[in-house]
Amino acid sequence: MMLAASGAMAAEVNLYTTREPKLIQPLLDAFTQKTDVRVNTVFVKDGLLERVRTEGAQSPADVLMTVDIGNLLDLVDGGVTQAIQSSTMDAAIPAHLRDPEGHWYTLSLRDRVAYVAKDLDIKSLTYEDFADPRWKGKVCIRSGQHPYNTALIAALIAHNGEAATEAWLRGVKANLGRPATGGDRDVARDILGGICDIGIANAYYVGRMKNAEPGSDNYRWGEAIKVIRPTFKASGGTHVNISGASVAQHAPNLEQAKQLLEYLVSDEAQQLYAQANYEYPVKAGVALDPVVASFGTLEIDPLPLDKIAQQRKLASELVDKVGLNQ
Known part of the structure; x- marks a missing residue:
């Protein structure tokens, strides 16, 4: 899918992800249906940090999504993320599963x-x-x-x-x-x-x-x-590892990036994480897949x-x- 340029219309957000697109597409489709914000997805199997660094200030990336906390912190340490403040994110995600400065957030648990x-x-x-x-x-x-x-x-x-x-x-x-x-x-x-x-x-x-x-x-x-x-x-x-995301340093669609992240920790999206991917929701109170529920309570x-x-x-x-x- 073609990426939006820096002057993109307000109804788009550009997602760079190391996750297989088919795993998250149901969530992205639901987000678009709910908000009318189109998600342009680019799958970057390897070298996400290097790609965003090379693109520099002209990068169209708004949201950077990875699996594994180490990969996520590499993006932060590499200087390609920016901090955001969101009471919605803070309320949904336990403190030890997000950056206190707002550079990264956990979206689901493994x-x-x-x-x-x-x-x-x-x-x-x-x-x-x-x-x-x-x-x-x-x-x-x-x-x-x-x-x-x-x-x-x-x-x-x-x-x-x-x-x-x-x-x-x-x-x-x-x-x-x-x-x-x-x-x-x-x-x-x-x-x-x-x-x-x-x-x-x-x-x-x-x-x-x-x-x-x-x-x-x-x-x-x-x-x-x-x-x-x-x-x-x-x-x-x-022990849990995570899937998580950050807002890109030069995000051209900052408000839409924040909107996407806030949707991904909503009850609706967290339910999709649980039912479609069998992952453990980061937000408390969300119903689990029956197989995952049979494992008992997860004490992280x-x-x-x-x-x-x-x-x-x-x-x-x-x-x-x-x-x-x-």
Whole structure:
């Protein structure tokens, strides 16, 4: 779709997103129907920061949307965002899930949970438990360098320190039932296949699998597992990563950008996040997808997301140091 130029009509807003457009299109369509503001979407798989920097003051981007708090903070640190003030956003989003200065906001949550063989008699886990020798040869996980896992490892560093987290990684490596590779749904697949008993993956994939066509591979994988939300021993909370957004530094349609963000935390949009994508709403009181609701109450780790993001580089270095992916 063609982007509007800097002198665009008031009824447009330009969205640069690293999210697959089909995942958010229902929300954008609903926004346009409600407001008559057209959303021009550009999918930027890689290099979002570099693209906006290169475009400079002439950039048509109004809203920058990403997955993973680290990617979002990279945009802020890269100087391509601007702060906005919105009582609507502040009321909808808990303080530790937004920037106090208004540079970034969480739109939905992705909790990192345990996939557990459905017949296994276990009702609770901590993240630290994945390094317990009792699980030797029974753990599955995707690459330690994937942003989902570096964020979790960064949170462990923030809670427990570098030395304890390195020891945890070595314990997890010793417990692996197969190399740390593949995707989150492969964890469920390999539990069904008897390769492992437990694994770490995102909760929203379970919504996709259990709502898949009966008899399909995804459905069978989803039916092979149950979900337990692990917690950190230090906080008693579950790790979440986010999808989020910022307003671009040179947004030509500033009011429409703010309007879009405020819509995305409305009850209507948060319901769409929950029902269409099986993500956890950032706004309290929004009905969940029945599969996600069956996981029980999500008690979010209260550690501020920026504190976690500060440890990403060290998390990546520790993954290589212990050879988790080897």
